[in-house]
Amino acid sequence: MLKNVNQNHIIASKEKKYVSNSQKIPYYPVAFQKGKGALLYDYENREYIDFLSSASSANIGHGNKEIAKVVKEQMENLAQYTLAYFYAREPVELARKLISVAPGDDNKKVMFSTTGSASIDGAIKLARAYTGRSKIISFCESYHGSTYGALSISAINTNMRKNIGPLLPEVYHFNYPNCIRCRYGKKEKSCKKECLKDIEYAFNYYLPAEEVAAVFIEPIAGDAGLIVPPKRYMKALHELCKKNGILFISDEIQQGVGRTGKWFGIEHFDIEPDLIVLGKSIGGGLPLGIVIGKSDIMDSLDAPGHLFSMTGNSTVCAAALKMIEIFEREDLNTRAYEMGEYIKNRFLELKEKYEIIGDVRGVGMSIAVDLVKNRNTMEKNYEAAAKICYRCIERGLILIFIGQSVLRVQPPIVITKEQVDKALDIVEKSINEYLNGQIGEEVFKITKGW
Known part of the structure; x- marks a missing residue:
């Protein structure tokens, strides 16, 4: 002891x-x-x-000494200068690199934030701006972050939500496909995707699908207990989104950047999401949030719809680029x-x-x-x-x-x-x-x- x-x-x-x-x-x-x-x-x-x-x-x-070296060198040259008004090489190179490893083609763009939570807020803005719809679907026991938007679509701990309302309106939570403790009392052989049918029922009776902007989902429900959903559920949910013009958004803040053995957890389900949200490890040890998405979606939000003085600064982007280089090399x-x-x-x-x-x-x-x-x-x-x-x-x-x-x-x-x-x-x-x-x-x- x-x-x-x-x-x-x-x-x-x-x-x-x-x-x-x-x-x-x-x-x-x-x-x-x-x-x-x-x-x-x-x-x-x-x-x-x-x-x-x-x-x-x-x-x-x-x-990691390689990351420390590039951070030191960048800090000595120029720690940051706001991208809101001017330009820098490192964030452009990082965006290009992230697009190259993301699922699907390269017709994508990147949005920078300072945290994963802020990037969730950015994704909510993009979803509403692109679709012209207001409603958001998320899942019980999900955790997407602590900013107001991210907290509004989270549902893991009531202490996070006490005495701070009202939260973001028009957010609807459904059961995550937790087969270990199925809320419908089903086993794998008897499962008929009841949790997905709850969403379909809502579309028929009280939640018009044509008013839903996006579904936010963790490819593995992290803080709920690392719940791995069935592939058939994820594929069916993705198809339901495509059928109804709803954006499918993968929250990769915890599961991305190699955590699951792939760059993104959603890759295990053979799904190309409309938006991918990153945070935590993507900064190589420094604070960084990212949204990667299809170009038409990413350009649907006009400036200054989501910008911050320190966002995507040269130092953190240099650290992220070196981290990705090490990841690939090793x-x-x-x-x-x-x-x-x-x-x-x-x-x-x-x-x-x-x-x-x-x-x-x-x-x-x-x-x-x-x-x-x-x-x-x-x-x-x-x-x-x-x-x-x-x-x-x-x-x-x-x-x-x-x-x-x-x-x-x-x-x-x-x-x-x-x-x-x-x-x-x-x-x-x-x-x-x-x-x-x-x-x-x-x-x-x-x-x-x-």
Whole structure:
């Protein structure tokens, strides 16, 4: 067990004094001062294996010297000069590169923001401007961000929505295709896509399809518990959108940039979305949001419909370009898929040993380990998730839970097999300590989680 974490505790206590509570979902009082690859070090110089990638915003890992070098050089030349009025080479090159890796042809354009959340807002503006329609469809337990538009189409935590209304109007939420805990009581063989029929029913009775501008969907529902939808559902939803002139928008903020073993999670479903939204890892460690879309859609919003002084600045775009160069040179998409399969299989081995693991799922290095009280009912086990994650962090593994019961396994793609094996040993030890009643209730004085 780790002791003498005084520096970490001091920083945590100072944060409580000086930083708004609205920005914290606490798991454990540890503060990081540096990192290298898939390793992190706190202010007592203790080493941790990273199974979170800073909420999937550090896909390429930490402390990359190539990225640091180009950022330093760019900062020394010109950190930024607003693109609202003038021009720069780096954002143009980044836009060209992103269009070249996006699904479909190159008849696309890019819109820059400073965060994924702001890019969701931009996509909402584009959808309404292009279609001339006002209504938006999203999904229960979705999380698209914290700006007003992104929050309005999210539906994961009521605390995010309390006392700040009214939110964006004309947003409609439907059930995400969660086959693990089907809200219709169906199994795969008996499923008739009831969740999709809910949308079709709405189109017939109270939500005119011709008034719907867009459907926003995560290719894997991240903070809901890394729910992987059936391909047949996604294809049918896409067809329903095309049939009714509704834009299909893929939120790739968490699942994009190689997380699933492809540049974009939606590629696993053989779908070309109308708009793709990126954030988190796309900036190579710096804040950046992106919308990629078909040119006619992207040009439907007149200036200054979505611009910010610091948006798409030269420094962050230089970092993003170098990150993409490294990604391609080291074939990190392939690495993400292969290492993801290894991690998933290791967890499936643990599932054979421990009844508390109800499901292991995921694509690439976006993996969910679902902890349950009973495998037959799939009742969520919040206590187990909170205590096991707490003990893992104590033992040197950064691991959190989402969806009340799901261990969120999203390491940096550069993680080594040796580091994975060490991390899995920590997980197994922590499971055994939980099952043996060796993790106390004091955990809940600190750990909250989604």
